[in-house]
Amino acid sequence: xxxxxxxxxxxxxxxxxxxxxxxxxxxxxxxxxxxxxxxxxxxxxxxxxxxxxxxxxxxxxxxxxxxxxxxxxxxxxxxxxxxxxxxxxxxxxxxxxxxxxxxxxxxxxxxxxxxxxxxxxxxxxxxxxxxxxxxxxxxxxxxxxxxxxxxxxxxxxxxxxxxxxxxxxxxxxxxxxxxxxxxxxxxxxxxxxxxxxxxxxxxxxxxxxxxxxxxxxxxxxxxxxxxxxxxxxxxx
Numbered sequence: 001x002x003x004x005x006x007x008x009x010x011x012x013x014x015x016x017x018x019x020x021x022x023x024x025x026x027x028x029x030x031x032x033x034x035x036x037x038x039x040x041x042x043x044x045x046x047x048x049x050x051x052x053x054x055x056x057x058x059x060x061x062x063x064x065x066x067x068x069x070x071x072x073x074x075x076x077x078x079x080x081x082x083x084x085x086x087x088x089x090x091x092x093x094x095x096x097x098x099x100x101x102x103x104x105x106x107x108x109x110x111x112x113x114x115x116x117x118x119x120x121x122x123x124x125x126x127x128x129x130x131x132x133x134x135x136x137x138x139x140x141x142x143x144x145x146x147x148x149x150x151x152x153x154x155x156x157x158x159x160x161x162x163x164x165x166x167x168x169x170x171x172x173x174x175x176x177x178x179x180x181x182x183x184x185x186x187x188x189x190x191x192x193x194x195x196x197x198x199x200x201x202x203x204x205x206x207x208x209x210x211x212x213x214x215x216x217x218x219x220x221x222x223x224x225x226x227x228x229x230x231x232x233x234x235x236x
Contacts, residue, residue, distance in 0.1 A: 001043035024092035033114035057106030083223035156208030162191030198228035
């Protein structure tokens, strides 16, 4: 007998005894988990779900938490001010062994559901919320959104070299690849007027400025720090 299950946005055809890896699950080695999204059951009789098979499940033992082989991402841009970036990544995975395929009784098995890191966080958040009253809806509180915005604003660390006014003539920040007149104006409003200021930023300060500019990743993607350093050196 076999089953087709869905987990981590992928589909797997499995049978009892199969050992394979899936997207990281919230479980410890030795635990038994249950995949409840069964799309098909096969054997003497084939059952196709709409989209899932009702009350069916696949149980598995967690063997270990592991990671995939490293993949390398290399990006090179040939522009007036060329840049390149190399990054490595190892995807978190969970190795499991299929122990049982249930055609019925998934809801009464009492086995922990196989949840990924994203879905598990969503379940935890939902469990933490108080149950909604069945009576009239309470008027929305205006203070809560303001508090949320205040927390969202705490990203990175503001650069310590921001200025209220330029020291002498402003540098032409548009020389930096990816900076146009509009973005230059925003940088000036934030207190950035010179190449040397940008060249001194560290990771926390880059994160802060990325958030203020609403261009997530732009500074590292276009390698502003390197460009600004070269322009600042040339201006000496």
